[in-house]
Amino acid sequence: MKKVLAIDMGATSIRGILSWIEGERFHFKEVLRLKHRIVEKDGRKRWEWDRILSSIRDTIVQHQAEISSVGIDSWGVDFGLLDEGGELIEEPISYRDERHIEGYREALLRMDQEELFRKSGAEPMPINTLFQLLSLRKIEPEQFKRARRILMLPDLLLYFLSGEISGERTIWSTSQLLDIESGEISAEIAERFSLPPSLFPELREAGTVLGSTKNSRIPELRTLDIPVISVMGHDTASAIFITEAARREDTLFLSCGTWSLMGARLEHSDRSREACRLGLTNELGYRDSKLLFQNITGLYLLEKYKSEREDGARKLSYERITEEAAESFRKRPGRGVLVDLSDPRFGAGERGAKESIDSWLLERGEALPEEEGAYFRLIYESLTEKYRSCREAVEKRSGRRYERLHMIGGGTCSPLLCELIAERLGLELLAGPVEASALGNVLLQLQALGEIESAEQGALRILAESGMRHYRPGEKRSFQL
Numbered sequence: 336m337k338k339v340l341a342i343d344m345g346a347t348s349i350r351g352i353l354s355w356i357e358g359e360r361f362h363f364k365e366v367l368r369l370k371h372r373i374v375e376k377d378g379r380k381r382w383e384w385d386r387i388l389s390s391i392r393d394t395i396v397q398h399q400a401e402i403s404s405v406g407i408d409s410w411g412v413d414f415g416l417l418d419e420g421g422e423l424i425e426e427p428i429s430y431r432d433e434r435h436i437e438g439y440r441e442a443l444l445r446m447d448q449e450e451l452f453r454k455s456g457a458e459p460m461p462i463n464t465l466f467q468l469l470s471l472r473k474i475e476p477e478q479f480k481r482a483r484r485i486l487m488l489p490d491l492l493l494y495f496l497s498g499e500i501s502g503e504r505t506i507w508s509t510s511q512l513l514d515i516e517s518g519e520i521s522a523e524i525a526e527r528f529s530l531p532p533s534l535f536p537e538l539r540e541a542g543t544v545l546g547s548t549k550n551s552r553i554p555e556l557r558t559l560d561i562p563v564i565s566v567m568g569h570d571t572a573s574a575i576f577i578t579e580a581a582r583r584e585d586t587l588f589l590s591c592g593t594w595s596l597m598g599a600r601l602e603h604s605d606r607s608r609e610a611c612r613l614g615l616t617n618e619l620g621y622r623d624s625k626l627l628f629q630n631i632t633g634l635y636l637l638e639k640y641k642s643e644r645e646d647g648a649r650k651l652s653y654e655r656i657t658e659e660a661a662e663s664f665r666k667r668p669g670r671g672v673l674v675d676l677s678d679p680r681f682g683a684g685e686r687g688a689k690e691s692i693d694s695w696l697l698e699r700g701e702a703l704p705e706e707e708g709a710y711f712r713l714i715y716e717s718l719t720e721k722y723r724s725c726r727e728a729v730e731k732r733s734g735r736r737y738e739r740l741h742m743i744g745g746g747t748c749s750p751l752l753c754e755l756i757a758e759r760l761g762l763e764l765l766a767g768p769v770e771a772s773a774l775g776n777v778l779l780q781l782q783a784l785g786e787i788e789s790a791e792q793g794a795l796r797i798l799a800e801s802g803m804r805h806y807r808p809g810e811k812r813s814f815q816l
Contacts, residue, residue, distance in 0.1 A: 337403035337784050340366070341776035342391055343570060344409035344489070346593045347371070347638065349387065351394045352770065353401060354777040356786055361797055363770075363777075367394045373429045379474075380432040382413070384423075388495060392553050395496075399559050405496065405548075406566035406780045407489045408573045408772055410594075411509030412464050415491040416471075416482040417500075421552070424481055427488060428471070430462035431682075438470030445527055449611050454524055456515030456604045456617035457508065458630065464510035469528060485534050489568035497563035498550035501543075502536035506568030508619040515604045515617045515625070541567040541621065542779045542790070566779040567621060571596050573775030576621045577794050578741035579765060586739040587726065587762075588628075590771070591746025593635045595718065597725045598628020605732050613728040614677075621775075621790070627732065629725045632676040634745055637714045640688035644707060653748040659708025660715055660751055671709070672701050673717045715752050719759045726760055739763045743771035747804075757806040764806040768797070 338355040351367025369390045373380045395405060416424045439461035442451070451459045460466075464487070472479040486494055487506040494500055507513045507520070512535070514521040520535045539545075543565045548556040567573040571590050575581055580588035580600055589597040604617040604625045613629075620626045641651050663671070674681065680691045692710060693703055704710050730736060740762045746752055747766040757764040768774060774797055778790040787793045 337781075337786050338401045339564075339777055339780035339784065339786075340395065340398065340402045340405040341566075341773045341780065342367070342394075342405065342407040342492070343573075343770065343773035343776060344387075344407065344492075345570065345772075346410045349390065350770065350773055351391070352773040352777065353398060354781070356781070361777075361793075361800060366398055367391075373431055376426065379434065380429045381426045382429055384415075384426040388492070388553075391492065391496075392555060395548070395559070395561065396555055399561070402561050404544075404562040404564050404780050404784055406564045406776050407492045407496075408566055408568055408570045408776050409489045409492075409506070411487075411506060411569050411571070412462050412467065413488045414464055414467070414485050414510075415488070416478070417484040417486065417494075418481045419483050421484075421500075423491070424478055427491070428467065430467070433683075434474060435461045435467050435470050437473055438466035438468065441469050441473065442466055442528065446524075449608055451511060451524075452611040453606045454521055455511050455513060456606050457511045457513075458611070458614060458616035459511065460630070465512050465524065465528065468530065482534065484536060486536060487568060490536065490565075493545055493563055493565060495552045496548055496556065497546035498552055499545040499563070500536050501545055501565060502538040503541055503543075503565045503568040504538050504623060505541060505572035505619045505621075507538060508572075508617075509569055513619075515606070515619065518619065518623050539565060540623075541565060541572075542783050544783055562784075564780050564783050566776045569618065570772040572618065572620045572626070573773075573779075574743050574771035575600075575626060576775040576778070576790070577768065577771040577797065578743055579739070579798070580741050581621065581624075581794070582791075583739070584735065585737055586741055587729065587737045589722065589740055589742040589746075589756075590744050591633055591742055591752075592744040593633055593638070595631040595633035595721070595746070596628050597631065597722055598626060598729050599733055599735070599737065601625050601627050601733055607732070610732050613732065615728060615732060627729060629721075629728065631718070631721045631725065632682050633718070636676065636681050636688050636691070637711065640692075640710055640714065643687055643689060656708075656711050657749050657751040659706075660711040663704075663706065663709040663712040671712055671716050672696065672704075673720050674713065676717050676721055715749075715755055718752070719755050722756055723760050726762075737762065739765065741765045743768060745769060750804075750806075753804070753806045754810070757810075758808045761808050763808075766804045766806065768801045768803070
């Protein structure tokens with residue numbers, strides 16, 4: 336019986352899941368949960384790199400007798416730069432740093448949005464890796480000159496664990512630098528922006544055993560000999576692999592966490608002008624499958640508002656949030672006022688959630704919510720409206736009519752949100768599991784170790800065991816929509 340350690344890195348917390356198969360069933364044990372944050376240093380917003388790396392190191396050391404392998408997935412676009420000696424030049428900068436806009440504006444002077452979209456398949460967003468790189472080159476030219484290799488965040492962590500420099504395609508498909516069809520770095524984009532080919536690592540397929548901790552860059556791990564496996568580095572790709580959308584053509588996926596990513600698996604990427612205009616993006620999934628979806632600000636605003644309501648003695652559970660929002664529906668049935676979650680103020684870190692919502696409403700002459708729970712309702716309804724328009728966009732480009740939606744991530748913890756989505760979109764909604772990214776990570780490790788015949792069969796087994804909840808439009812509820 337082999338146990339694998341899946342490190343699943345979200346933008347607000349990191350989870351470590353130890354998993355194994357015993358008695359024909361999957362078993363899961365949480366061995367790490369770390370809240371982390373963005374910190375200001377040298378005028379830039381950065382991740383707590385040392386804290387993140389040490390927490391992963393300590394977890395491996397503490398459970399070394401149990402672990403047969405380790406794999407890491409994370410959010411997209413962020414990266415680290417290595418110098419000539421293989422040392423990290425500086426702590427990775429967060430995608431939430433406002434100065435990335437400088438690289439974005441510079442890029443559009445050389446290639447417009449449609450051309451960037453056509454060459455890569457990725458929606459041009461200021462947070463994307465290409466624009467971060469151009470911004471870094473402009474703001475810190477000496478640091479950039481020292482760079483000999485760029486590694487996306489999960490690849491960077493795997494490098495520290497194994498000593499191996501490598502890139503994984505799903506995480507690179509978030510970068511604006513990958514040609515989505517070839518699965519390789521776009522030579523044209525690199526050349527247009529004067530980025531040397533030697534800067535980029537060789538790209539490998541997910542599920543590859545990279546090496547061992549005995550060659551780690553971390554001294555405490557060199558006495559161990561634990562295989563390090565490159566799983567699907569992008570947490571969204573890892574999560575979507577668990578959903579029924581990975582196998583059924585009539586099913587959309589919705590990964591609902593800090594960000595919401597909603598779309599479908601298609602045969603080919605869509606790099607058309609219309610797809611670009613609709614705000615769609617193409618990324619890679621398992622075995623280079625093509626995923627067409629929209630990036631939507633997700634539960635970030637809700638979590639910010641939740642934090643504003645909490646203090647040391649009072650914590651708000653999803654049950655309490657659901658109760659407050661449902662009470663607002665009972666008082667005022669029907670559709671409530673909405674905000675456009677694509678507005679930059681709702682993703683900005685420096686403004687409070689309530690302040691951002693109030694400013695949006697006042698600018699448009701709308702009345703402010705009358706009670707605190709109505710803010711939760713507003714966020715849920717605004718999210719749902721984004722999901723509705725996203726469904727229309729994906730159906731328009733795919734030429735398909737979708738009847739089901741498989742939702743995963745933290746949003747599945749709210750029955751009210753699930754019911755609202757099912758009702759407003761007119762779809763059957765399957766909810767769960769919550770930790771889908773970690774589960775996709777686990778499956779690729781178990782497959783690489785020969786513990787399961789295939790990751791696909793493993794996904795079906797996990798779904799059968801997970802107790803997914805079903806929501807259908809028109810079902811009786813305790814509140815009126």
